[in-house]
Amino acid sequence: MENQKCQNKCPRCQSEEVVKNGHIHNGKQRYICKQCGRQFVKDPQNKPVSDEQKALIDKLLLEKIPLAGIARVVGVSERWLQNYVNVVYDK
Numbered sequence: 558m559e560n561q562k563c564q565n566k567c568p569r570c571q572s573e574e575v576v577k578n579g580h581i582h583n584g585k586q587r588y589i590c591k592q593c594g595r596q597f598v599k600d601p602q603n604k605p606v607s608d609e610q611k612a613l614i615d616k617l618l619l620e621k622i623p624l625a626g627i628a629r630v631v632g633v634s635e636r637w638l639q640n641y642v643n644v645v646y647d648k
């Protein structure tokens with residue numbers, strides 16, 4: 558899917574009425590939906606996850622940090638991370 562538009566859309570209600578709302582602590586732009594108030598970071602799950610990020614995730618997992626926290630710090634989606642954990646710890 559290369560013709561995906563880079564429009565900002567609310568992941569919850571699909572509204573395009575979103576405005577910038579500061580940054581999360583890894584520097585990514587954060588948005589807030591004017592329709593439903595949902596805050597989100599644009600498309601973090603559409604980027605391939607680098608080996609560096611995976612190495613960092615492995616380290617953080619050892620520290621027993623909650624998945625939501627790891628996802629925020631590393632910049633991956635929680636869904637992706639949960640899936641990654643399932644695959645890694647299934648071995």
Ligand SMILES: [Zn+2]
Pocket residue numbers: 567568569570571572590591592593594595
């Ligand atoms: Zn919304």
